Amino acid sequence: MHSSDAVREGLIPLLPRLRRLARALAGQAADADDLVQVVLERALARAAQWRPDAPLDKWVFAIARNAWRDEMRTRGRAQHLFAPEESGAAVADGSDARHAQQLELAQALAMLPPDHREVVALVLVEGLSYDAAAALLEVPVGTVTSRLARARAALQAHLGNDA
Template sequence: MTEGQTFKDGLLAAIPNLRAFAMSLCGAADKADDLVQETLVRAWDKQASFQPGTNLRAWLFTILRNEFYSQMRKRGREVSDADGALTAAMAAHPEQAGKLDMQDFQTALAQLPEDQREAIILVGASGLSYEEAAEICGCAVGTVKSRVSRARTRLGELLGISDSSEFGPDDVATHVMNRPLVGNAA
């Protein structure tokens, strides 16, 4: 930058050389233009750190080169997902409703008589067979089956569930999770 030339004038004068250097690094005009623009923005933001009387072009080329390598490192960590398949696989149902449902279930479970609660936990939650649960409870297999059946019926009443289709995500969440991504609609 010569004496009498402003910082802005020095930036503008360096653009053709910056663009040529960026083209040699990127190989594509659009990426080179983006790189030059980012370089100019960074230089403008950091102009207070530029020491007048030193080589502005060299300073700008250093910024451009560092920005190019930063972008390359960043791209190395990024995963290409042009068709959105990876993004779609990462989608998850919202957890809020599930947590509230679990709280409701725990409250309803606590309201069951102790023998029914014990039977349904052994068979339903612990995965034991009716025979194993009967042995643990010290009663007949038929008694355990009856307790589990009554516990299921009572839980359904307490939770307001009349059909197995009422379990899992609601219709809105299911619709959102199953809709095609924008641009991927069939």
């Protein structure tokens, strides 16, 4: 099978997870799906660079993370990146109480610096191991754990979970 076919077919079952990761990175649903679109286009364009013995999910998650960083750089010049009050659209509807809680969480996430937000998305939302996240981000494992600890502290402070 041609590598582009293998990548294209391999990406189909990954779409839900890719959308979840993008939602955690980008915040709003529409922005997240725009990001997924860019990721799919890049992945297909670079299919020849994927080695079949490498996990496709981590390969495409790395593309997603880099595309998100690129997008933030582009947007950062023009406008504020995340309007926390708009980020409520990031999360799924639920009951009102759950919705309010998720709105708060989305706002807290939107306020994290990108370095912290991406470890939250990769480790806590996608469920990558520390090692896998470190490899993907090309940083030492200790950097992942320290960013994660600081991100958690910021989230909990924002959410008032310190009790």
